Amino acid sequence: MGKIYMIGSQKGGTAKTTTTFNLAYCLRKMGKRVLAVDFDSQANLTTCFGVEDTGVLEDTIGHLMMAQIEDEKMPFPKRYIRTKDGVDFIPSSIYLSVVDAKLRLEMGAERMLSGILDPLRERYDYILIDCLCG
Numbered sequence: 001m002g003k004i005y006m007i008g009s010q011k012g013g014t015a016k017t018t019t020t021f022n023l024a025y026c027l028r029k030m031g032k033r034v035l036a037v038d039f040d041s042q043a044n045l046t047t048c049f050g051v052e053d054t055g056v057l058e059d060t061i062g063h064l065m066m067a068q069i070e071d072e073k074m075p076f077p078k079r080y081i082r083t084k085d086g087v088d089f090i091p092s093s094i095y096l097s098v099v100d101a102k103l104r105l106e107m108g109a110e111r112m113l114s115g116i117l118d119p120l121r122e123r124y125d126y127i128l129i130d131c132l133c134g
Contacts, residue, residue, distance in 0.1 A: 002033075002124035004117060008131045017044045020130035024087045032125040035081070036090035037061060039113070039131035041100065046091040049084045054093040062096035062117075068112040069102060077120065088124070 007020045017040070024036040038045035039061055043054040051057065059080035067074055081088050103112070117127055 002035075002121040004121070004127045004129065006129040006131060010132070012132070016040075016132070017048060017130050018044055020128050021048045024089075024126075024128055025085070027126050028086050033123065034087050035115070035120060035124045035127045036087060036089040037127065038090065039043070039096070039129050040092060041094050041097035042132075043092040043096075044093070045078045045089070045130045046093070049081075049082065049087075049089050049091070051091055051118050054091065057091055057093050060091050060093045060095060062093060062099045064090070064116050065096070065099045065103070065112055067105055068115055069099070074116070077123075081120075092117075 007016050007023070009016055020036055024034045027034045029046060036045060036049075041062070043051075046054050046057075046060075054060075059075060061080075064074065081091055082091060083089075106112070113129075117129075120127065
C-alpha cells in the first residue's frame with residue numbers, strides 16, 4: 001500500500017512545488033511507482049509537468065473533488081491521471097478555488113481527498129500531494 005505524503009506550508013515561496021516535483025522524479029529514478037497530486041489552484045506543479053493551459057483541463061483534482069461533493073460516480077483513473085517521463089500526476093486548475101469555497105460548507109470535507117486517493121494506493125509506492133495549506 002502506497003504511502004501518502006503532503007508537501008505543504010501556509011507561506012508561499014517555500015519550494016513546495018519544487019520539492020514535490022524533484023522528489024517525484026528522484027523516487028521514480030529509484031524504481032518507485034509515484035503519483036504526484038497538484039492540490040493548489042495556482043496549478044504550478046501541473047505546469048511543471050508541461051501542461052501549458054491548465055484552464056482547459058476537464059479532469060483535474062478540482063473536478064474530482066466536485067464529484068465527491070455532489071456524490072457523483074468517479075471517472076476511471078485513465079481520465080484524470082496523466083504521465084510525464086514515468087511519473088504519474090493528477091493536474092490542477094483554477095477550478096480548485098471554486099471547489100475550495102464550496103468545501104467550506106460541506107460536512108466531512110476533510111475526508112474527500114482521501115476518498116479519491118485511497119483507491120489508488122495499491123497502484124503506487126508513493127503519492128505526493130503539493131498543496132498550499134491554510
